Amino acid sequence: MIEAEHLTKYYPPPFRGFFDLGSLRDFLGKPREEIPALIDLSFRVMEGEIFGLLGPNGAGKTTLCKIANGLLEPSSGKLLIDGHDSFREHGKVASKMFTVFTGERDMWGIFQWRLSVHRNLKFIARLWKVPEGEIGERIEYALKLLNLWEKRDEWYQKLSAGMKQKVYIASALVVQPRYLILDEPTVFLDVITKSEIHDAILSLVRDFGTTVILTTHDLQEAEKLSDRVLLFNKRPIMEGKPEEISKKLRVPVDKKVVALVEGKFDCNWEGLVKCTFKNGYTHVVAYLKVEEVDEFVRVLSSKGALQFKVGDLSLEDVFLLVFGRFSRVEKF
Protein backbone atom coordinates (compact mmCIF):
# COMPACT_ATOMS: atom_id res chain seq x y z
CA MET A 1 0.00 0.00 0.00
CA ILE A 2 1.15 3.54 -0.76
CA GLU A 3 0.14 6.24 1.65
CA ALA A 4 0.85 9.97 1.62
CA GLU A 5 0.53 11.66 5.00
CA HIS A 6 0.28 15.46 4.90
CA LEU A 7 3.01 15.57 2.29
CA THR A 8 4.35 19.09 1.90
CA LYS A 9 7.23 20.45 -0.13
CA TYR A 10 8.47 24.01 -0.31
CA TYR A 11 11.40 24.65 -2.65
CA PRO A 12 14.07 27.13 -1.61
CA PRO A 13 14.52 29.87 -4.23
CA PRO A 14 16.94 28.88 -7.03
CA PHE A 15 20.60 29.66 -6.41
CA ARG A 16 21.68 32.51 -8.68
CA GLY A 17 25.43 32.38 -8.10
CA PHE A 18 28.00 33.51 -5.59
CA PHE A 19 27.91 37.14 -6.68
CA ASP A 20 24.24 37.55 -5.69
CA LEU A 21 24.61 38.04 -1.93
CA GLY A 22 20.88 37.66 -1.21
CA SER A 23 20.77 34.40 -3.11
CA LEU A 24 23.96 33.21 -1.41
CA ARG A 25 22.46 33.94 2.01
CA ASP A 26 19.30 32.00 1.07
CA PHE A 27 21.43 29.15 -0.25
CA LEU A 28 23.63 28.79 2.81
CA GLY A 29 21.09 29.63 5.52
CA LYS A 30 17.35 29.54 5.97
CA PRO A 31 15.69 31.02 2.85
CA ARG A 32 13.65 34.20 3.33
CA GLU A 33 10.85 32.87 1.15
CA GLU A 34 10.09 29.46 -0.27
CA ILE A 35 8.10 28.31 -3.28
CA PRO A 36 5.25 25.88 -2.53
CA ALA A 37 5.16 22.73 -4.66
CA LEU A 38 2.95 20.44 -2.55
CA ILE A 39 0.81 21.45 0.41
CA ASP A 40 -0.67 18.95 2.84
CA LEU A 41 -1.32 16.19 0.33
CA SER A 42 -2.77 12.99 1.78
CA PHE A 43 -4.03 9.91 -0.05
CA ARG A 44 -4.00 6.14 0.14
CA VAL A 45 -3.48 3.75 -2.79
CA MET A 46 -4.72 0.19 -2.32
CA GLU A 47 -3.07 -2.95 -3.77
CA GLY A 48 -3.78 -3.56 -7.46
CA GLU A 49 -5.36 -0.16 -7.94
CA ILE A 50 -4.63 2.52 -10.55
CA PHE A 51 -4.66 5.80 -8.70
CA GLY A 52 -4.73 8.91 -10.85
CA LEU A 53 -3.13 12.13 -9.68
CA LEU A 54 -4.66 14.76 -11.89
CA GLY A 55 -3.31 18.28 -11.92
CA PRO A 56 -2.34 21.06 -14.31
CA ASN A 57 1.26 21.94 -15.16
CA GLY A 58 3.09 22.99 -12.00
CA ALA A 59 0.65 21.16 -9.73
CA GLY A 60 3.46 19.18 -8.10
CA LYS A 61 3.22 15.86 -10.00
CA THR A 62 6.93 15.47 -10.72
CA THR A 63 7.76 16.66 -7.20
CA LEU A 64 5.69 13.77 -5.86
CA CYS A 65 7.47 11.28 -8.15
CA LYS A 66 10.86 12.54 -6.96
CA ILE A 67 9.82 12.16 -3.32
CA ALA A 68 8.58 8.62 -4.03
CA ASN A 69 12.01 7.74 -5.45
CA GLY A 70 14.02 9.23 -2.60
CA LEU A 71 15.42 11.99 -4.83
CA LEU A 72 13.74 14.83 -2.97
CA GLU A 73 13.33 15.50 0.72
CA PRO A 74 9.82 16.58 1.71
CA SER A 75 9.55 19.69 3.90
CA SER A 76 7.10 17.84 6.14
CA GLY A 77 4.86 14.79 6.06
CA LYS A 78 5.87 11.55 4.39
CA LEU A 79 5.13 9.08 1.66
CA LEU A 80 4.96 5.53 2.95
CA ILE A 81 5.45 2.50 0.72
CA ASP A 82 4.55 -0.72 2.53
CA GLY A 83 5.06 1.25 5.74
CA HIS A 84 8.56 2.47 4.79
CA ASP A 85 9.36 6.16 4.34
CA SER A 86 10.15 6.56 0.62
CA PHE A 87 12.83 9.19 1.27
CA ARG A 88 14.54 7.96 4.42
CA GLU A 89 14.22 4.23 3.73
CA HIS A 90 14.59 4.34 -0.03
CA GLY A 91 16.83 1.25 -0.05
CA LYS A 92 14.08 -0.88 1.48
CA VAL A 93 11.50 -0.06 -1.18
CA ALA A 94 13.59 0.40 -4.33
CA SER A 95 13.31 -3.23 -5.46
CA LYS A 96 9.50 -3.07 -5.34
CA MET A 97 9.19 0.07 -7.43
CA PHE A 98 9.68 1.24 -10.97
CA THR A 99 9.17 4.80 -12.15
CA VAL A 100 8.64 6.09 -15.64
CA PHE A 101 9.73 9.70 -15.31
CA THR A 102 8.08 12.36 -17.40
CA GLY A 103 8.37 11.71 -21.12
CA GLU A 104 11.00 14.30 -21.85
CA ARG A 105 14.07 13.48 -23.85
CA ASP A 106 16.32 14.13 -20.85
CA MET A 107 14.80 11.34 -18.85
CA TRP A 108 15.80 8.67 -21.35
CA GLY A 109 19.43 8.94 -20.23
CA ILE A 110 19.38 5.43 -18.78
CA PHE A 111 19.09 3.94 -22.27
CA GLN A 112 22.25 3.59 -24.32
CA TRP A 113 21.70 5.10 -27.75
CA ARG A 114 24.12 2.79 -29.52
CA LEU A 115 22.80 -0.46 -28.12
CA SER A 116 19.86 -2.44 -29.40
CA VAL A 117 16.42 -2.21 -27.82
CA HIS A 118 16.80 -5.81 -26.61
CA ARG A 119 20.21 -5.16 -25.00
CA ASN A 120 18.93 -2.03 -23.27
CA LEU A 121 16.02 -3.94 -21.75
CA LYS A 122 18.38 -6.71 -20.64
CA PHE A 123 20.48 -4.08 -18.85
CA ILE A 124 17.41 -2.69 -17.03
CA ALA A 125 16.32 -6.22 -16.10
CA ARG A 126 19.72 -6.95 -14.53
CA LEU A 127 19.73 -3.61 -12.71
CA TRP A 128 16.35 -4.52 -11.19
CA LYS A 129 17.57 -8.04 -10.41
CA VAL A 130 15.09 -9.92 -12.58
CA PRO A 131 15.93 -13.66 -12.39
CA GLU A 132 18.35 -14.45 -15.24
CA GLY A 133 16.21 -17.33 -16.58
CA GLU A 134 13.16 -15.08 -17.03
CA ILE A 135 14.78 -12.09 -18.74
CA GLY A 136 14.47 -13.31 -22.35
CA GLU A 137 10.86 -14.39 -21.93
CA ARG A 138 9.83 -11.12 -20.26
CA ILE A 139 11.53 -8.98 -22.92
CA GLU A 140 9.76 -10.91 -25.67
CA TYR A 141 6.40 -10.50 -23.93
CA ALA A 142 6.92 -6.74 -23.40
CA LEU A 143 8.13 -6.03 -26.93
CA LYS A 144 5.34 -8.03 -28.53
CA LEU A 145 2.69 -6.33 -26.39
CA LEU A 146 3.95 -2.91 -27.43
CA ASN A 147 4.44 -3.83 -31.11
CA LEU A 148 8.21 -3.39 -30.83
CA TRP A 149 9.31 -6.96 -31.47
CA GLU A 150 10.40 -6.14 -35.02
CA LYS A 151 12.59 -3.36 -33.65
CA ARG A 152 14.37 -5.49 -31.04
CA ASP A 153 17.74 -5.43 -32.82
CA GLU A 154 17.63 -1.77 -33.84
CA TRP A 155 19.82 0.74 -32.10
CA TYR A 156 17.83 2.76 -29.60
CA GLN A 157 18.92 6.02 -31.25
CA LYS A 158 17.16 5.03 -34.48
CA LEU A 159 13.72 4.87 -32.82
CA SER A 160 11.15 7.66 -33.01
CA ALA A 161 10.22 9.59 -29.85
CA GLY A 162 7.03 7.56 -29.44
CA MET A 163 8.91 4.28 -29.78
CA LYS A 164 11.52 5.41 -27.26
CA GLN A 165 8.73 6.08 -24.78
CA LYS A 166 7.30 2.63 -25.53
CA VAL A 167 10.71 1.09 -24.72
CA TYR A 168 10.56 2.92 -21.40
CA ILE A 169 7.14 1.39 -20.71
CA ALA A 170 8.46 -1.98 -21.93
CA SER A 171 11.11 -1.83 -19.21
CA ALA A 172 8.32 -1.62 -16.63
CA LEU A 173 6.77 -4.74 -18.19
CA VAL A 174 10.15 -6.50 -17.98
CA VAL A 175 10.70 -5.53 -14.35
CA GLN A 176 7.07 -6.31 -13.38
CA PRO A 177 7.27 -4.17 -10.25
CA ARG A 178 4.88 -4.30 -7.36
CA TYR A 179 4.46 -0.53 -7.54
CA LEU A 180 4.65 1.45 -10.75
CA ILE A 181 4.80 5.23 -10.80
CA LEU A 182 4.03 6.83 -14.13
CA ASP A 183 4.83 10.52 -14.46
CA GLU A 184 2.81 11.72 -17.45
CA PRO A 185 3.68 8.62 -19.51
CA THR A 186 1.92 9.67 -22.71
CA VAL A 187 2.62 13.39 -22.85
CA PHE A 188 3.45 14.55 -26.42
CA LEU A 189 2.47 11.18 -27.95
CA ASP A 190 0.05 10.45 -30.78
CA VAL A 191 -3.30 8.70 -30.24
CA ILE A 192 -2.18 5.24 -31.41
CA THR A 193 0.96 5.19 -29.26
CA LYS A 194 -1.07 6.48 -26.31
CA SER A 195 -3.54 3.68 -26.74
CA GLU A 196 -0.76 1.03 -26.92
CA ILE A 197 0.78 2.39 -23.73
CA HIS A 198 -2.61 2.42 -22.00
CA ASP A 199 -3.13 -1.25 -22.92
CA ALA A 200 0.32 -2.12 -21.55
CA ILE A 201 -0.44 -0.39 -18.24
CA LEU A 202 -3.77 -2.20 -17.92
CA SER A 203 -2.04 -5.48 -18.73
CA LEU A 204 0.49 -4.93 -15.93
CA VAL A 205 -2.32 -4.43 -13.42
CA ARG A 206 -4.43 -7.31 -14.74
CA ASP A 207 -1.69 -9.91 -15.21
CA PHE A 208 0.76 -9.08 -12.43
CA GLY A 209 -1.33 -7.22 -9.84
CA THR A 210 0.84 -4.11 -10.09
CA THR A 211 -0.33 -1.06 -8.14
CA VAL A 212 -0.05 2.10 -10.24
CA ILE A 213 0.20 5.78 -9.45
CA LEU A 214 -0.50 7.69 -12.64
CA THR A 215 0.20 11.40 -12.72
CA THR A 216 -1.33 13.19 -15.67
CA HIS A 217 -2.90 16.40 -16.79
CA ASP A 218 -4.98 14.56 -19.36
CA LEU A 219 -8.51 14.22 -18.00
CA GLN A 220 -9.48 11.58 -20.57
CA GLU A 221 -6.41 9.48 -19.72
CA ALA A 222 -7.19 9.65 -16.01
CA GLU A 223 -10.78 8.72 -16.73
CA LYS A 224 -9.85 5.78 -18.97
CA LEU A 225 -7.23 4.21 -16.70
CA SER A 226 -7.83 5.16 -13.08
CA ASP A 227 -9.94 3.43 -10.45
CA ARG A 228 -9.82 6.58 -8.34
CA VAL A 229 -8.57 10.08 -9.01
CA LEU A 230 -7.17 12.80 -6.79
CA LEU A 231 -7.51 16.23 -8.35
CA PHE A 232 -4.89 18.59 -6.99
CA ASN A 233 -3.08 21.78 -7.71
CA LYS A 234 -0.35 21.89 -5.07
CA ARG A 235 -3.16 21.28 -2.49
CA PRO A 236 -5.72 18.50 -2.79
CA ILE A 237 -8.96 19.71 -4.40
CA MET A 238 -11.16 16.63 -4.59
CA GLU A 239 -10.87 12.84 -4.64
CA GLY A 240 -13.27 10.31 -6.08
CA LYS A 241 -14.23 8.05 -8.97
CA PRO A 242 -13.03 9.37 -12.34
CA GLU A 243 -16.59 9.95 -13.55
CA GLU A 244 -17.36 12.07 -10.45
CA ILE A 245 -14.27 14.21 -11.01
CA SER A 246 -15.08 14.50 -14.70
CA LYS A 247 -18.61 15.65 -13.86
CA LYS A 248 -17.27 18.34 -11.53
CA LEU A 249 -14.92 19.54 -14.22
CA ARG A 250 -17.57 19.81 -16.92
CA VAL A 251 -17.60 23.21 -18.58
CA PRO A 252 -20.13 24.63 -21.05
CA VAL A 253 -17.54 25.03 -23.83
CA ASP A 254 -15.52 22.59 -25.96
CA LYS A 255 -12.89 24.51 -27.90
CA LYS A 256 -10.24 27.12 -27.33
CA VAL A 257 -9.48 29.68 -30.06
CA VAL A 258 -6.35 31.79 -29.90
CA ALA A 259 -5.87 34.54 -32.49
CA LEU A 260 -3.78 37.59 -33.26
CA VAL A 261 -5.57 40.54 -34.88
CA GLU A 262 -3.82 43.59 -36.33
CA GLY A 263 -5.02 46.80 -34.65
CA LYS A 264 -7.74 47.11 -31.99
CA PHE A 265 -10.39 44.45 -31.95
CA ASP A 266 -13.60 44.98 -30.06
CA CYS A 267 -14.33 41.90 -27.93
CA ASN A 268 -18.02 42.22 -28.53
CA TRP A 269 -18.91 38.53 -28.42
CA GLU A 270 -21.28 36.65 -26.17
CA GLY A 271 -19.26 34.18 -24.07
CA LEU A 272 -15.82 33.60 -22.63
CA VAL A 273 -13.62 35.88 -24.72
CA LYS A 274 -10.61 37.85 -23.58
CA CYS A 275 -8.87 40.50 -25.69
CA THR A 276 -5.56 42.16 -24.85
CA PHE A 277 -4.27 45.09 -26.92
CA LYS A 278 -0.46 45.40 -27.03
CA ASN A 279 2.06 46.86 -29.51
CA GLY A 280 -0.57 47.45 -32.19
CA TYR A 281 -2.00 43.92 -32.04
CA THR A 282 -4.94 42.38 -30.21
CA HIS A 283 -4.39 38.95 -28.67
CA VAL A 284 -7.71 37.08 -28.53
CA VAL A 285 -8.42 34.02 -26.38
CA ALA A 286 -11.91 32.54 -26.59
CA TYR A 287 -13.59 29.48 -25.08
CA LEU A 288 -16.48 28.41 -27.31
CA LYS A 289 -18.97 25.67 -28.08
CA VAL A 290 -18.16 23.64 -31.20
CA GLU A 291 -21.03 25.18 -33.18
CA GLU A 292 -19.79 28.72 -32.39
CA VAL A 293 -16.24 28.24 -33.66
CA ASP A 294 -16.84 28.71 -37.43
CA GLU A 295 -18.79 31.91 -36.94
CA PHE A 296 -16.19 33.29 -34.52
CA VAL A 297 -13.35 32.50 -36.91
CA ARG A 298 -15.28 34.15 -39.78
CA VAL A 299 -15.73 37.35 -37.76
CA LEU A 300 -12.06 37.41 -36.80
CA SER A 301 -11.01 36.84 -40.42
CA SER A 302 -13.14 39.75 -41.56
CA LYS A 303 -11.37 41.94 -38.97
CA GLY A 304 -7.95 41.01 -40.40
CA ALA A 305 -6.79 38.29 -38.00
CA LEU A 306 -3.23 37.18 -38.76
CA GLN A 307 -3.03 33.86 -36.95
CA PHE A 308 -5.52 31.30 -35.65
CA LYS A 309 -5.20 28.31 -33.42
CA VAL A 310 -8.25 26.19 -32.65
CA GLY A 311 -7.80 23.36 -30.19
CA ASP A 312 -9.33 21.17 -27.49
CA LEU A 313 -9.42 22.33 -23.90
CA SER A 314 -6.46 21.35 -21.77
CA LEU A 315 -6.76 20.71 -18.07
CA GLU A 316 -5.22 24.15 -17.50
CA ASP A 317 -8.11 25.67 -19.47
CA VAL A 318 -10.65 23.66 -17.49
CA PHE A 319 -9.01 24.77 -14.23
CA LEU A 320 -9.12 28.35 -15.42
CA LEU A 321 -12.81 28.10 -16.18
CA VAL A 322 -13.97 25.98 -13.23
CA PHE A 323 -11.96 27.62 -10.49
CA GLY A 324 -12.57 31.11 -11.73
CA ARG A 325 -9.05 32.25 -12.60
CA PHE A 326 -10.13 33.24 -16.10
CA SER A 327 -13.00 35.35 -14.87
CA ARG A 328 -10.75 36.92 -12.25
CA VAL A 329 -8.28 37.94 -14.92
CA GLU A 330 -10.86 39.31 -17.30
CA LYS A 331 -14.45 40.50 -17.15
CA PHE A 332 -16.35 39.49 -20.25
Place this chain on the structure above:
Amino acid sequence: MKDGLGIVREFFKVQREVFFSYRWDVVSYLIGLLIQVAVMGIFASLVTINANIEQYGTDSFLQFFLIGFIVHNIIFLPRGSLSKLLIGRSFPMLYASPAGMVAIFLGINAWNVVWSLMIMGLITAVFVLFYGLVIHINLGALLVILAGFTLTFALELFSAGFRAATKARQDPINWFLNLTSQLVSGLYFPPQVLPWWLQPISKIHPERYILEMARLTMGGGYSVSQIWPGFVNLALSTGVMLLVGIATFRWGVGKAMQLGTLGHV
Protein backbone atom coordinates in the same frame (compact mmCIF):
# COMPACT_ATOMS: atom_id res chain seq x y z
CA MET B 1 28.53 -8.26 -2.39
CA LYS B 2 27.82 -10.80 -5.15
CA ASP B 3 24.94 -8.64 -6.41
CA GLY B 4 27.19 -5.58 -6.38
CA LEU B 5 29.87 -7.33 -8.44
CA GLY B 6 27.21 -8.46 -10.89
CA ILE B 7 26.07 -4.85 -11.34
CA VAL B 8 29.66 -3.64 -11.87
CA ARG B 9 30.21 -6.39 -14.43
CA GLU B 10 26.99 -5.52 -16.28
CA PHE B 11 27.90 -1.82 -16.47
CA PHE B 12 31.38 -2.78 -17.66
CA LYS B 13 29.97 -4.95 -20.46
CA VAL B 14 27.43 -2.34 -21.56
CA GLN B 15 30.02 0.42 -21.69
CA ARG B 16 32.49 -1.75 -23.54
CA GLU B 17 29.81 -2.56 -26.12
CA VAL B 18 28.94 1.12 -26.50
CA PHE B 19 32.64 2.06 -26.76
CA PHE B 20 33.35 -0.41 -29.55
CA SER B 21 30.16 0.54 -31.39
CA TYR B 22 32.04 3.72 -32.37
CA ARG B 23 34.41 1.68 -34.55
CA TRP B 24 35.86 4.50 -36.59
CA ASP B 25 36.38 6.63 -33.47
CA VAL B 26 38.30 3.80 -31.78
CA VAL B 27 40.52 3.30 -34.83
CA SER B 28 41.17 7.07 -35.11
CA TYR B 29 41.92 7.25 -31.39
CA LEU B 30 44.46 4.45 -31.59
CA ILE B 31 46.15 6.00 -34.63
CA GLY B 32 46.25 9.38 -32.82
CA LEU B 33 47.70 7.71 -29.75
CA LEU B 34 50.40 6.01 -31.75
CA ILE B 35 51.45 9.31 -33.30
CA GLN B 36 51.32 11.06 -29.91
CA VAL B 37 53.51 8.41 -28.26
CA ALA B 38 56.03 8.53 -31.10
CA VAL B 39 56.21 12.34 -31.06
CA MET B 40 56.45 12.48 -27.26
CA GLY B 41 59.26 9.97 -27.22
CA ILE B 42 61.19 11.78 -29.95
CA PHE B 43 60.59 15.14 -28.27
CA ALA B 44 61.71 13.86 -24.88
CA SER B 45 64.86 12.28 -26.39
CA LEU B 46 65.85 15.50 -28.15
CA VAL B 47 65.33 17.92 -25.26
CA THR B 48 68.22 18.63 -22.95
CA ILE B 49 67.62 20.67 -19.86
CA ASN B 50 70.18 22.15 -17.57
CA ALA B 51 68.36 21.79 -14.26
CA ASN B 52 70.32 19.10 -12.48
CA ILE B 53 67.78 16.46 -13.56
CA GLU B 54 69.54 13.73 -11.50
CA GLN B 55 68.25 15.24 -8.28
CA TYR B 56 64.79 13.87 -9.20
CA GLY B 57 66.10 10.34 -9.40
CA THR B 58 65.95 10.36 -13.20
CA ASP B 59 68.96 9.96 -15.49
CA SER B 60 67.62 11.96 -18.40
CA PHE B 61 64.85 14.31 -19.41
CA LEU B 62 63.25 11.38 -21.26
CA GLN B 63 62.88 9.46 -18.01
CA PHE B 64 61.83 12.60 -16.12
CA PHE B 65 59.14 13.46 -18.65
CA LEU B 66 57.75 9.99 -19.32
CA ILE B 67 57.44 8.95 -15.67
CA GLY B 68 55.65 12.25 -14.99
CA PHE B 69 53.31 11.66 -17.93
CA ILE B 70 52.40 8.10 -16.86
CA VAL B 71 51.89 8.95 -13.19
CA HIS B 72 49.90 12.10 -14.00
CA ASN B 73 47.50 10.12 -16.19
CA ILE B 74 46.97 7.41 -13.58
CA ILE B 75 46.42 9.66 -10.56
CA PHE B 76 44.01 11.87 -12.50
CA LEU B 77 41.70 8.96 -13.38
CA PRO B 78 39.11 9.77 -10.66
CA ARG B 79 38.63 13.27 -12.07
CA GLY B 80 34.96 13.75 -13.08
CA SER B 81 34.07 10.17 -12.06
CA LEU B 82 31.49 11.18 -9.47
CA SER B 83 30.15 14.43 -10.91
CA LYS B 84 29.35 12.81 -14.24
CA LEU B 85 27.16 10.29 -12.41
CA LEU B 86 25.56 12.76 -10.03
CA ILE B 87 24.55 15.36 -12.59
CA GLY B 88 24.06 12.98 -15.48
CA ARG B 89 20.73 12.38 -17.19
CA SER B 90 20.54 8.78 -16.04
CA PHE B 91 20.93 9.53 -12.33
CA PRO B 92 17.21 9.58 -11.33
CA MET B 93 16.61 6.09 -12.72
CA LEU B 94 19.88 4.69 -11.43
CA TYR B 95 19.19 6.05 -7.96
CA ALA B 96 15.64 4.68 -8.07
CA SER B 97 16.92 1.20 -8.97
CA PRO B 98 17.60 -1.43 -6.29
CA ALA B 99 21.31 -1.51 -7.24
CA GLY B 100 23.55 0.04 -4.58
CA MET B 101 25.08 3.43 -5.32
CA VAL B 102 28.64 2.18 -4.68
CA ALA B 103 28.17 -0.59 -7.26
CA ILE B 104 26.67 1.92 -9.71
CA PHE B 105 29.56 4.34 -9.16
CA LEU B 106 32.16 1.61 -9.66
CA GLY B 107 30.26 0.20 -12.61
CA ILE B 108 29.80 3.47 -14.42
CA ASN B 109 33.56 4.12 -14.23
CA ALA B 110 34.79 0.55 -14.61
CA TRP B 111 35.28 0.47 -18.37
CA ASN B 112 36.91 3.90 -18.49
CA VAL B 113 39.40 2.99 -15.74
CA VAL B 114 40.26 -0.41 -17.21
CA TRP B 115 40.65 1.01 -20.74
CA SER B 116 42.80 3.91 -19.51
CA LEU B 117 45.04 1.58 -17.50
CA MET B 118 45.40 -0.70 -20.52
CA ILE B 119 46.40 2.26 -22.67
CA MET B 120 48.86 3.51 -20.04
CA GLY B 121 50.33 -0.01 -19.82
CA LEU B 122 50.72 -0.05 -23.60
CA ILE B 123 52.34 3.39 -23.67
CA THR B 124 54.72 2.40 -20.89
CA ALA B 125 55.64 -0.78 -22.79
CA VAL B 126 56.35 1.25 -25.95
CA PHE B 127 58.54 3.69 -24.00
CA VAL B 128 60.42 0.84 -22.31
CA LEU B 129 60.92 -1.16 -25.51
CA PHE B 130 61.61 1.58 -28.02
CA TYR B 131 62.92 4.56 -26.08
CA GLY B 132 64.94 2.80 -23.40
CA LEU B 133 62.84 4.01 -20.49
CA VAL B 134 63.89 2.39 -17.22
CA ILE B 135 61.25 2.19 -14.49
CA HIS B 136 61.23 0.48 -11.12
CA ILE B 137 57.99 -0.99 -9.85
CA ASN B 138 58.29 -1.19 -6.08
CA LEU B 139 56.19 -0.69 -2.97
CA GLY B 140 57.16 2.97 -2.73
CA ALA B 141 55.99 3.67 -6.28
CA LEU B 142 52.70 1.86 -5.69
CA LEU B 143 52.07 3.72 -2.42
CA VAL B 144 52.78 7.09 -3.99
CA ILE B 145 50.47 6.37 -6.93
CA LEU B 146 47.76 5.11 -4.57
CA ALA B 147 48.02 8.23 -2.39
CA GLY B 148 47.89 10.48 -5.47
CA PHE B 149 44.88 8.60 -6.81
CA THR B 150 43.11 8.91 -3.45
CA LEU B 151 43.91 12.61 -3.24
CA THR B 152 42.39 13.23 -6.69
CA PHE B 153 39.33 11.23 -5.61
CA ALA B 154 39.05 13.38 -2.46
CA LEU B 155 39.13 16.51 -4.63
CA GLU B 156 36.53 14.93 -6.91
CA LEU B 157 34.26 14.31 -3.90
CA PHE B 158 34.63 17.98 -3.00
CA SER B 159 33.95 19.05 -6.57
CA ALA B 160 30.94 16.74 -7.06
CA GLY B 161 29.34 17.96 -3.82
CA PHE B 162 29.84 21.54 -4.89
CA ARG B 163 28.41 20.93 -8.36
CA ALA B 164 25.41 18.96 -7.08
CA ALA B 165 24.50 21.74 -4.68
CA THR B 166 25.06 24.71 -6.97
CA LYS B 167 24.11 23.13 -10.33
CA ALA B 168 27.38 24.53 -11.67
CA ARG B 169 27.96 23.58 -15.30
CA GLN B 170 31.67 24.17 -14.98
CA ASP B 171 33.92 22.37 -12.58
CA PRO B 172 36.21 25.11 -11.18
CA ILE B 173 38.19 22.77 -8.94
CA ASN B 174 39.11 20.32 -11.68
CA TRP B 175 39.64 23.17 -14.10
CA PHE B 176 42.13 24.83 -11.71
CA LEU B 177 43.81 21.55 -10.88
CA ASN B 178 44.20 20.58 -14.51
CA LEU B 179 45.58 23.92 -15.62
CA THR B 180 48.00 24.32 -12.74
CA SER B 181 49.14 20.71 -12.86
CA GLN B 182 50.34 21.22 -16.44
CA LEU B 183 52.09 24.49 -15.64
CA VAL B 184 53.50 24.42 -12.15
CA SER B 185 53.58 20.85 -10.83
CA GLY B 186 56.70 19.80 -12.67
CA LEU B 187 54.89 17.57 -15.15
CA TYR B 188 56.86 18.72 -18.21
CA PHE B 189 59.86 20.48 -16.64
CA PRO B 190 61.40 20.77 -13.17
CA PRO B 191 59.51 23.32 -11.04
CA GLN B 192 62.83 24.98 -10.11
CA VAL B 193 63.01 26.55 -13.58
CA LEU B 194 59.73 28.42 -13.00
CA PRO B 195 59.91 32.21 -12.42
CA TRP B 196 60.01 33.28 -8.77
CA TRP B 197 56.41 34.49 -8.76
CA LEU B 198 55.10 31.05 -9.78
CA GLN B 199 57.19 29.23 -7.19
CA PRO B 200 54.69 29.71 -4.30
CA ILE B 201 51.83 28.18 -6.36
CA SER B 202 54.09 25.32 -7.31
CA LYS B 203 55.02 24.75 -3.68
CA ILE B 204 51.39 24.33 -2.58
CA HIS B 205 50.45 22.11 -5.51
CA PRO B 206 50.12 18.50 -4.28
CA GLU B 207 50.99 16.98 -7.66
CA ARG B 208 54.49 18.47 -7.43
CA TYR B 209 55.28 16.24 -4.45
CA ILE B 210 53.53 13.20 -5.93
CA LEU B 211 55.60 13.52 -9.11
CA GLU B 212 58.80 14.10 -7.17
CA MET B 213 58.29 10.96 -5.08
CA ALA B 214 57.11 8.94 -8.09
CA ARG B 215 60.28 9.88 -10.02
CA LEU B 216 62.49 9.01 -7.07
CA THR B 217 60.84 5.58 -6.60
CA MET B 218 60.11 4.67 -10.23
CA GLY B 219 63.17 6.33 -11.75
CA GLY B 220 65.80 6.15 -9.04
CA GLY B 221 64.52 2.96 -7.38
CA TYR B 222 64.20 4.61 -3.96
CA SER B 223 62.54 2.52 -1.24
CA VAL B 224 59.64 3.64 0.99
CA SER B 225 62.00 4.45 3.87
CA GLN B 226 64.02 6.80 1.64
CA ILE B 227 60.94 8.91 0.80
CA TRP B 228 59.26 8.42 4.18
CA PRO B 229 59.02 12.03 5.50
CA GLY B 230 57.58 13.30 2.20
CA PHE B 231 55.24 10.34 1.95
CA VAL B 232 53.90 10.89 5.48
CA ASN B 233 53.10 14.50 4.55
CA LEU B 234 51.34 13.34 1.40
CA ALA B 235 49.36 10.66 3.25
CA LEU B 236 48.30 13.13 5.94
CA SER B 237 47.22 15.74 3.37
CA THR B 238 45.30 13.05 1.50
CA GLY B 239 43.56 11.94 4.71
CA VAL B 240 42.55 15.51 5.61
CA MET B 241 41.37 16.21 2.06
CA LEU B 242 39.38 12.97 2.04
CA LEU B 243 37.53 14.04 5.20
CA VAL B 244 36.84 17.49 3.72
CA GLY B 245 35.74 15.88 0.44
CA ILE B 246 33.34 13.46 2.16
CA ALA B 247 31.85 16.29 4.26
CA THR B 248 31.37 18.53 1.19
CA PHE B 249 29.91 15.68 -0.82
CA ARG B 250 27.38 14.82 1.89
CA TRP B 251 26.45 18.49 2.26
CA GLY B 252 26.10 18.92 -1.52
CA VAL B 253 23.93 15.85 -2.00
CA GLY B 254 21.78 16.82 0.99
CA LYS B 255 21.33 20.31 -0.43
CA ALA B 256 20.48 18.91 -3.87
CA MET B 257 17.86 16.67 -2.26
CA GLN B 258 16.23 19.75 -0.75
CA LEU B 259 16.42 21.66 -4.02
CA GLY B 260 15.38 18.73 -6.20
CA THR B 261 18.31 19.23 -8.53
CA LEU B 262 19.86 15.78 -8.52
CA GLY B 263 20.27 14.31 -11.94
CA HIS B 264 20.20 17.38 -14.12
CA VAL B 265 22.16 20.59 -14.45
